Amino acid sequence: xxxxxxxxxxxxxxxxxxxxxxxxxxxxxxxxxxxxxxxxxxxxxxxxxxxxxxxxxxxxxxxxxxxxxxxxxxxxxxxxxxxxxxxxxxxxxxxxxxxxxxxxxxxxxxxxxxxxxxxxxxxxxxxxxxxxxxxxxxxxxxxxxxxxxxxxxxx
Amino acid sequence: xxxxxxxxxxxxxxxxxxxxxxxxxxxxxxxxxxxxxxxxxxxxxxxxxxxxxxxxxxxxxxxxxxxxxxxxxxxxxxxxxxxxxxxxxxx
Amino acid sequence: xxxxxxxxxxxxxxxxxxxxxxxxxxxxxxxxxxxxxxxxxxxxxxxxxxxxxxxxxxxxxxxxxxxxxxxxxxxxxxxxxxxxxxxxxxxxxxxxxxxxxxxxxxxxxxxxxxxxxxxxxxxxxxxx
Numbered sequence: 258x259x260x261x262x263x264x265x266x267x268x269x270x271x272x273x274x275x276x277x278x279x280x281x282x283x284x285x286x287x288x289x290x291x292x293x294x295x296x297x298x299x300x301x302x303x304x305x306x307x308x309x310x311x312x313x314x315x316x317x318x319x320x321x322x323x324x325x326x327x328x329x330x331x332x333x334x335x336x337x338x339x340x341x342x343x344x345x346x347x348x349x350x351x352x353x354x355x356x357x358x359x360x361x362x363x364x365x366x367x368x369x370x371x372x373x374x375x376x377x378x379x380x381x382x383x384x385x386x387x388x389x390x391x392x393x394x395x396x397x398x399x400x401x402x403x404x405x406x407x408x409x410x411x412x
Numbered sequence: 413x414x415x416x417x418x419x420x421x422x423x424x425x426x427x428x429x430x431x432x433x434x435x436x437x438x439x440x441x442x443x444x445x446x447x448x449x450x451x452x453x454x455x456x457x458x459x460x461x462x463x464x465x466x467x468x469x470x471x472x473x474x475x476x477x478x479x480x481x482x483x484x485x486x487x488x489x490x491x492x493x494x495x496x497x498x499x500x501x502x503x
Numbered sequence: 504x505x506x507x508x509x510x511x512x513x514x515x516x517x518x519x520x521x522x523x524x525x526x527x528x529x530x531x532x533x534x535x536x537x538x539x540x541x542x543x544x545x546x547x548x549x550x551x552x553x554x555x556x557x558x559x560x561x562x563x564x565x566x567x568x569x570x571x572x573x574x575x576x577x578x579x580x581x582x583x584x585x586x587x588x589x590x591x592x593x594x595x596x597x598x599x600x601x602x603x604x605x606x607x608x609x610x611x612x613x614x615x616x617x618x619x620x621x622x623x624x625x626x627x628x629x630x631x
Contacts, residue, residue: 289466289469290464290465290466290469291465291466291565292466292565293466293468293563293565294466294469295466295468295469295472295473296473297593297596297597332488332491332492333488335484335488336481336484336485336488339480339481339484340481343477343481353478354477354478354481356474368460368461368462368463369463371461371462371463371464371474372462372463372464374474375462375464375469375470375473375474378473378477378480379469379473381484382480382484385484385487385488386484386487386597388491389487389488389490389491390600392491392494392495393490393491393494393604393608396494396495396498396608397494397498397604397607397608397611400498400611400615401495401497401498401499401500402499403495414529414530415530417529417530418526418529418530419526419530421525421529422522422523422525422526422529423522425522425525426518426519426522429518429521429522430515430518433511433514433515433518434507434511436511436514438507438510438511439510439511439512439513439514439554439557440557440558440559441558441559442558442559442561442581444555446555446556446585446587446588447556447558447580447585450587451580451585451586451587452580454586454587455564455578455580455583455585455586456578456579456580459566459576459578465565465566465567466564466565467564467565467566467583467586468564468565468586468589468590468593471586471587471590472590472593476590479594480594483594483597483598486597486598486601487597487600487601489601490600490601490602490604490605491604493605493608494604494605494608497605497608497609497612498608498611498612
């Protein structure tokens with residue numbers, strides 16, 4: 258049971274901090290090519306911003322943004338993007354996950370086609386990791402009842 | 413009783429491990445077998461073959477992309493499994 | 504054994520952490536403490552693999568100053584550390600997170616059923 262506590266300092270700071278955390282998560286994803294980072298790391302940082310919301314505020318705020326249907330949709334979307342790019346490379350004549358053949362649809366050479374293939378794949382991985390982390394967190398807190406209304410939130 | 417047995421087994425296993433660790437290569441040796449077979453090829457050719465300066469991302473997403481696909485499937489399965497364990501259909 | 508300590512002390516740290524995790528898994532009574540012991544065990548192995556990939560005087564495995572075209576850069580394998588253990592351990596970390604999440608869910612389910620998470624009380628309740 259989560260007791261609803263009003264704490265003005267924590268709420269103000271979290272309200273300012275959550276958008277910056279999300280931008281930082283996307284930055285770590287986008288700069289995975291030139292500095293340490295990538296899909297898994299950016300996904301965890303992005304999920305941390307959504308986990309900060311129930312800790313500072315009420316759980317209903319996070320549940321309104323991440324209904325159960327949307328969470329599971331995002332989980333599957335990431336794996337679908339990853340396998341979809343591999344399947345697309347198969348259609349264009351190469352092996353599975355052979356991004357060099359993507360140069361048939363993108364206007365770049367085979368070396369840079371692998372560059373862009375890696376970028377799309379890391380995006381898919383980030384979406385899945387973010388959605389799974391938020392889903393596990395909300396399920397552990399509400400004991401599996403993601404969709405039920407929270408009773409006794411205001412004591 | 414259980415704690416004493418646990419400490420005894422842990423110390424015995426620690427002694428065995430420390431004996432076995434002497435034969436491993438010293439820390440930071442550039443000629444150890446872990447850095448000799450396929451790893452120099454990844455280091456030297458990853459920028460010219462993939463165009464990505466970060467070798468870890470290039471190996472993870474391009475040379476070993478199949479492993480990363482199934483690892484994403486593993487974390488998806490973990491999310492679904494938590495949902496299924498904690499949800500009871502009976503009220 | 505002591506004379507190789509200064510060249511092999513990363514393996515000593517790994518062995519000590521491993522045994523701390525193993526002791527927690529074997530001898531503690533609370534299920535949550537056993538879970539933390541399993542987590543320590545896992546991280547000791549990840550530390551071991553990452554310490555294998557180090558090279559003396561080498562840089563991190565990111566080529567500086569090139570983006571997209573690298574034909575005129577000479578890259579020697581002795582200047583960069585081994586990227587392969589880092590790649591494998593990324594997968595291991597994610598698997599560790601998945602395992603921890605599922606075992607926490609199992610712990611909640613056990614608590615709902617037996618109303619305790621001490622191991623001896625659960626075994627007593629099972630025998631009845």
